[in-house]
Each structure stands twice: as C-alpha cells, then as structure tokens.
Amino acid sequence: MQFEVLATCNTTRARVSRMKLPHGVTLLPTFMPVATQAAIKGLTPQQMEGLGVTLILNNTYHLNLRPGIEVLREAGGAHRLQGWNHNLLTDSGGFQLVSLNKFTKITEEGALFASPFTGEPTMLTPEESISIQHAIGADIIMQLDDVVSSLTVGPRVGEAMKRSVRWLDRCIEFHEKSGRNTVQNLFAIVQGGLDPVLRDECLDEMVRRRESVAGYAIGGLSGGEEKDIFWRIIRQCAEKLPADKPRYSMGIGFAEDLLVCVALGVDMADCVFPTRTARFGVALTFNGPLNLKLGKHAKDFNPIDSTCPCPTCSDRISRAMLHHTVTHETAAAHAVTLHNLAFQARVLGQARDAIMNGTFPTYLRRFFAGYFGDVGYPEWCVNALRSVGVDLLEGNPNAKVVKGDGAKWEYSDAM
C-alpha cells in the first residue's frame, strides 16, 4: 500500500489522502459500501464502478460458508468471482461470529462456534481467519479480534482487548510468513470498549506494531452506545493513531456520523445502512432521509434529488413512481440503492474537496444546516465538532439543538 496525505484541515483533524492498493487508487475519506455475500444487493459491479465507487467490502464469515474457500480459490479470489476489478476489503469474521452465533465460545486458541449448516463445532483461529482472507484475496484484510458488545462492562472488556492484541501478533506472524503481505494489507483493530483507559492501553500496544500493519480500524463501537461516548472514543483513537496510516471506523454509515468521524481524523467507514434502508424505501438526501413509502410522495413527480448524478435521479425516476414500486419490486430497491450509494459518495467527495480547499468547517455547517436545520442539530454532533474547533451554531445562535442521538427519520404511514 502507498499512503499519502494530500491535505489536512486547518481547523479540524480531517485530512484527504491517496491510498494506492493493488487494485487501484482510492481517495480518502471514503465510505465503503458493503457487499456481504460478494454482491452489493441488486447491483452489478459495473453499476458500482459507474457510481464512482473504488472500494467495497466483503464479509469473510459469509464467504467462508458460501460459496466456500474451494470455490473462491478456483475462481481466483473474490475479485474474479464477483467481477469487481477495484479495491476490496474483507473483515475477519470475528464480529459475525459473535453477532450471528449465540453459542460462540471464545478461547485463547480462537472462537469456537457451531457451524450454521451442520451444527459441527468449528474453531476459527486468527491464523485460520487470515488464511481464509488470503483465499478471498482482498486488498485490505482485517485481524481477527475478540469482539464484545459495546454495552458490555466489567473484566470481559479488558480481557477481550488484551486478547485482540495477542491475536494481532498471531495474525501478523501468519500473514508475514505467507508472503501475501506484499499484495494484501493487514489492518489492526483497536478494541477496549467504552473505557478510555483500556482504549489507551490497546492503542499503545497496537501503535507499537506499526511497522507490521498497513492501517488501523476502530472497532467495538456503533453497538448502541451513547453517541456522546462514541465520539469521544473515536476522537481518542484517531488522535493517537499514527498519521501515516489510514484510520477506519467500523460500522459507521449515517451521514452525520461520517462527517463527525472525518472531522475527528477518520479516513474510512463502512455500513449496510444506506443499502439496507434503500430496500425499505428510504432515500437519503442533503435535506435528510425521505421515506418513499409515505403517501405524501405518491403524486410527486420530482426525482429524489434533482441535483444528484445517480442513474435514478438523472433518468428522472420520480418519487411517485418509486412510491408505487418500493418494497414491491426489486427494481425499486435497486433504483434507491444506486441513489443512496451516490449520496454517500457525494457527502464524502464534497468533504474531500472542502478539505483540499480549506473550507471544511463551512462545508460542515452547510451540510448540518441542510440536513438537520428544520428538526434541530443533534447535541452530540455540536459537541463533537466544537472539540475540533467547529461551531455548527456559528452565525445561527437560535438554532435548535436536540438531545439524544438525533437520527432523523421519517416513519412510514403505509405499513
């Protein structure tokens, strides 16, 4: 990997970087759409390419189950299997082991779980995870970590953090011995729950291994913790992670979360949110999400966003037509998915331009005014951005600020 910081924001910790991987260049900060089972749901790789997406994510846990390593090896890796010639990242499968399997037991050796198909006890070790990821062949691979829910408290959090450090060493050793480290880039995952002391300890240990890893992820968040704690952990991690490596916030997809993370120094994020919410008929716009199921869109012949360059909006597919088809026709899911992924790419593309031009604080204020202006700014966003020198309320002292996580949502009247 070649990683080069092109510009940094004078006010916040945001930066623009150029990350060159074996399958091309990806400009950061970026959002990575999730192709869990080797497909962005409903879309083709050519459509993804057309949207200007250069980096997507596959899930190791899922691909290991189906189609399985043998098929992936025969295909020549996941790029070839799915016809995606650009950059690819795979997670390690640790998160899914915990979230999808009630009976997963973590031992020092690895994670012991029941195969969802045969029920057979199966062990996923750090070495095995890396080996599977080698067969998949992604440009960025992730260490196996010991994941605990962000709501877990007590000694288990510290134990998981320490084990994640030990497992990182095993992943590094296996990866280096395999010789694959020239074509695949291993990222470490910082753990430590919501405890700043544990996070610090983890950061110290992992930063010490900087020569052996290509980048860092911040894990163990976005599991329902309070947003006020979430951003403080992100800030702490982003501050301490080395500036010459990419920083990846796992499981972040709401536009406001993305922009706060970018302002705190994060370069990459992934989430199924924009694609999943599309299938349920929610289109993302710079004025907030639109629930296309709502009756108010039934006779609205405007596109979702007339300034949006995605195929759905540039073909002028109307909100009325989408209202008629969403959740009934897969074609509507595809249409809104195209739009939502273009939206995510635009939010971060415009952030890159603003950082390059030295206008990122203005961009933040403008974005939040458009997105939250009518319903009120989430307080945590105001606080998080103040911590890096941006006052969202500047010039607008009477703006409404709301407590709680502030996610803006239109509920359906048509369920």
Added chain:
Amino acid sequence: MHSLRFNVQPPLSSFSPRLGSLSVHRASENTTISVSTPGLITSTSRGVVPHLSSDHTRVSDAIRWVHVPFESFLELSPPVPTLHPGPYPLHACLGFRPNRHVLTLLLRDPADDRDMPPNGNSFVSALCLRGVRKATPDEWREHVLSVQPDLVVALSDIPYTPGSHSQRRITKSLERSASWLANILRPLPGQHVSAGAGAHPLNVLVHMAGGTSPAARQAFSQSLLEPLFDKEAEAIKPLNSLDEGVVGYTFDLAPLHKSFSSSDPPPRGTTTKNPFMEAADLFSTRPTPFATAQIISLIRTSLGPLPAIKPRIVHSAGSPHEILALIRDVGVDLFDAHWAQRAADVGVALDFVFPVPPVTEPSDAVPPPPREIGHNLYDKRYSHDFSPFADALRSCAAAKRGDTRPSCPCMACSPLRPSEPLKHSSVDEALPVHTPMPYTRAYVHHLLHTHEMSAHTLLVLHNLAVLDTFFAGVRRVLSERPEQFSEEITRFEQTYDEKLGVLAESRKDWNEVTLARGRGRLVREREKQKQDALETAVELE
C-alpha cells in the same frame, strides 16, 4: 403525436410465416423506433421491467417494445400516471424513453390467469394490491387519453371465473368485448369525423375473444368486420366497421393454456382461494404440443376472415417451441417475453439458438438426447462451473476467430464498462482500465443460494437477450432461406427438449431456497429495521 406503421412482407397465404417491421414515428421528436418482426415484447410489473433499474432497462437492446398493464395504478384515484405533466406522460412516469421504447397499455396483466370476480356489463375486474377494482370502458378511455401510450389494448371480457363457461356466458363475452372496443374507437375530442377512414389515432389493438369455442371466435371476428348502423355507426364515425379502426390483433394464451391443462388434476397445494398468491405460482402451466395445436387452430379461426396485413400479437406463449409453431402455422408477428422473464425469476439462464448450428458428426451417428433450453443455476452441478451462462452463444471472453456462435450482447455475458464513472471530488482519479469478464454460472449459483437479488438482474438481462437473438435467427432464416424454415424448426425440436423440465426443476429449487430463508423474512427484516432505525448499529444483511 405519433404514427404507427406495420410493413409486412406479403406472405404466401394468410397463415404463412412472415417478416415485417413495426415502427412508431414521433413527428415532434423526429425519431422513428422500429421493431423487426417476428420479435419480442418485454413484460412489466407495476410499470417496471422486473429486476431492472432504469439504467439497465435503457442499455438492454432487447427492450424496445414494452407492455404495461395498468391495473396496479388503480390503487389510487386518479391513477398516478394520468397526473404526470409534460409530453409522453406514460414514458416519463415509468422511466422509459420516447426515443427508444414503444409502450402498449393494457388494463390487465395478460399472464395473470388467477380466478377473479366476474366482469360486468360495463366493467372489467382488475387486480391491484388493495384488492379488486372495477374499470369501466369510459374510465379506460380517459386513462388512455391522459397517459398517451403508443398503443392500447381495448378492454375485453375474458372470463377468469372457475369452471367451464356456458353458451350464454360466451355470447355475453363477445357482445361486451365488441361494445367496449366500440367505446374506445369513438373519435377523439377535436378529431374531424370527416377525416376519412383509417385506423383510429389511439392505435387500438383488440384481443380476439371467443375462448376455446371456434364458433364464438368466428362470430367475434365477423362482428368486427360487419358494417355498423344507426347509433352504433354514429358513435364510431368515420369508421364503418370496428375492424377499420383496429391496428392489430392480440391473443392471450394464458386462459387457453389453463383450459387445455385443466383436464389434469391440479397438483396438491397449487390451487388457492387467495387472489394474492405468490407470483411464482402463476408459472404452473406449460404448453403441451396438444395445447399448442389447439391454440393454432383457434387463432386461425379468429384470423380467417380478417385482413392479413395487421400485426398479430401473442401473449404468454410458453416456450420457444410454441413460439416457432405459432410463427410457422399462423404467421404471428410479436410475442411477449413473459416466460423468459419468469425463467429468470426462478434462476434459469436460457441457452438455445435458432437455427441450431450444423452438426459435424456423421449423419449415421446416434443423435444426442434432447438438450434443456437453459440451466437451472440453483443446481449443485454449477457450483464450480466458471463458464459463461450459455454454451450456444458467445460471451465477450471467447476468441472471435473461428467461433461462429452468435454473440450474447447481454450485460452478463458481455458486460460494458460504464462510459463515464461519476467523480465526486476534484482529486478523484480515473479508474484503471480493465476488460470486464463475463459473469459465471458459479457466481450466479452462489447468488441464488444466498438469495442475492443481483442474480435475477443478470438473468433477466441475459434471457431477454437470448430470446432477442433467437428472433433475429428466425428472421434470418425467413429472409435468406424461407423454404428451410420448417426443416429448421424440426431440427430445433429434436435438439431442445420441449418438456421444459429445467423450468419445473428450478421452480422447485427456487421455492426451497425461499422457504429456507423463511416466508416471513421481509416482515422480520422490516421489524428489525424499525428497531434499528434509531441506532447506528452495524446491521447485518
């Protein structure tokens, strides 16, 4: 305004196979869209080609002529497309392009043969998500005038009630169909009734009524030709007969297939009182050679007295075998692609060509057993098969030299790089150039078993292209060596199994995977979505 023209090569007899082209000329756009016949019509559901976003619909060369059943729009009153502002309201509302697509408006989906409440003297029962809607001929005409399709199928009284139909019911069906046709053929507001005879400006197609009764079919055709008198004549002035105003004839095979297969007891569990049954259950009737022979005879009866120069459109033909027979024995011009699109729904990649390439083995060799017309990609045998979808067609990866197979132009077998990928910031770099490879059977096998929707997108694009290429082959034989057309059909029938076992098999596998995922999956996901709506939880797909 647009004008419609059908040029057909003068055939040897009324029912000979024929070549032609149907074109729509749009004076305001100065464009002409031509569809060569015999050719295909793409079916839609709720106004869209199933599984295709607008960008896929518009790059697919097979999608030129599109049938739009209107019934789903009866959910709201007035129906939403009737409110669309600007020119070409139906095209604009549904996302089709006036310079690329010809749209026919129908009230009902001609493939939907579910039992329905009876029609009345002045309404057709149509089905939408909110239940059954009554559509009157006056409303239908209003909707057509508002949305301005290129062609429209007049309302027709096709009995979809259970059981066989009495003589009285059949007579009534003919009377209603003729009177509803007369209704839509009334002069348009502002149309000069002295403008002289000629087809009606709405480009009206008529469904040929009469069901399985030859006598009724004959009677209906006669009723179209008879000069009208008095009030009836006044209503359709300047037309002298209904047929004068009609641009072509349509034949719905779904009710006929249903009638001819109803002697077999229905398989357990396939009949249901619920009108909202799973769409895949509509896929149950496949044509038998017996049924096709009956249908040919019925269509000939209908067409016998009518002018041969008008296009003949068949809805819901069930196989390429049936299509070939209808071209050979009746001279049908256009077929909807419903069966090929449904095959994509259940995981079948079509793989057949016409004419069948010459066999190189000595003629005394034992002929190979008939092949399936496609691949059930659910089948395990494809899990390690990295070849493109079709053997009979060439993908973009095949070396062209010496390969005489027709190429498959679909986005699955010959994917194209996007011409201008979006850029989202000034620092974004051009993407590295690479040649896309065809999608493989193994990949789609994986997508089908993981319930990924992209599988169906790729399969629909492919199946429409295979069918389009098939029609191109039919036209080539008819143009270059028409005397061998029948012989080529015989070779096709010997090469490809007309039992369509692959469709039945894949339908079973489709069902199993759907069941394994759980029937209530969407509902559960919706619940989950609600719960997660206020969190940034990592949502697992």
